[in-house]
Amino acid sequence: MKVKREYSCGLDAAVDVIGGKWKALILWELHHGTARFAELRRRVPGISEKVLVQQLREMEADGLVHREVFHEVPPRVEYSMTDLGRTLNTALLPLGEWGEENMSGISERRWGGEPAA
Numbered sequence: 001m002k003v004k005r006e007y008s009c010g011l012d013a014a015v016d017v018i019g020g021k022w023k024a025l026i027l028w029e030l031h032h033g034t035a036r037f038a039e040l041r042r043r044v045p046g047i048s049e050k051v052l053v054q055q056l057r058e059m060e061a062d063g064l065v066h067r068e069v070f071h072e073v074p075p076r077v078e079y080s081m082t083d084l085g086r087t088l089n090t091a092l093l094p095l096g097e098w099g100e101e102n103m104s105g106i107s108e109r110r111w112g113g114e115p116a117a
Helices: 010-018 023-030 037-043 049-061 083-111
Strands: 065-070 076-081
Touching: 010 023, 010 083, 023 037, 023 049, 023 065, 023 076, 023 083, 037 049, 037 076, 049 065, 076 083
Parallel strands: none
Antiparallel strands: 065 076
16 A cells, blocks of 8 residues: 655656656557557566556556556457656656667666676
């Protein structure tokens, strides 16, 4: 159960919603449009099934992601961004651009120029 807390500023609230290794990457992948669970798992390398389920549930609870269940055989579930998720994704765009511009330098400083595993 999540504990209700007061945020000290807007950045505190935003980081709480998007915090963790995977949420920003999942949201970024959903900007391409609606995706099924298996598609997201393929498009976010390294994420486990358990973690993807957990992150999607949290993002749905936070109003960032919409989950639609189709009652058919075989069952189908699709995920898409909500309007709130789209506004957050727009806010992440400059962060992604900063990462692109600085990726090689970050790698060198963190791993001494060795390729990432």
